[in-house]
Amino acid sequence: MTETTTDTAPQSFGWVLLELMGHRQRVGMAREEYIGSGKMIRIDIPAGDDGDTVTEFYGTSAIYALRPISEEVARDHWSARDPRPVRPAEYRPASQIEHHDSEDEDEPC
Template sequence: MSDTTAPTTDDADGWEWAVVEVFGHRRHAGRIREEERFGTKLLRIDIPIDGDPDAKGWRTHYYGGASIFSLTPCERDAALKVNKPYEPPARLRLAHSVDEDASHDDMPF
């Protein structure tokens, strides 16, 4: 039986995209897979640096199964968006035209 809601992966190496919470205190979004290291199974999560893995690379963390609080599968675009740095909104400036011929002498202030 196939799960149609499963996220797509880039590689055929068992990668999936997910948001992982560790002990309920840390949250990571990136590509995940299970790996065996030091004689035990661990979750490997590769986090795209600044949301741009092609230009800036990945940051890798390993966690034991007991430390995982939650794991939410997601799409690649969602994981990249979570890791983009905050960009302040652009400042908007209203066009202000000054009518230099108009006299404002009748204004009380």
């Protein structure tokens, strides 16, 4: 009698070049993750030399190719690119937004 066991632990892919439909490429450490009832690929992309990372999740149907690469190739790729936004969004609560009332409300603007 042969018993088969299934490994339910998420699979780690290591350093990869992830190619997405829409001609986007991401380089980083990738692994499987379950979000809700669906399997997704999580990629942690190093952002700078200070150890910060940007984490992104992609559905398997959005992936065109997943190519294993070395850490050296990945670091070379990051040296020319930074995945962080050029200007990160800054959100302020509505209570901090200034409102200016005009003194002459009868005049057209």
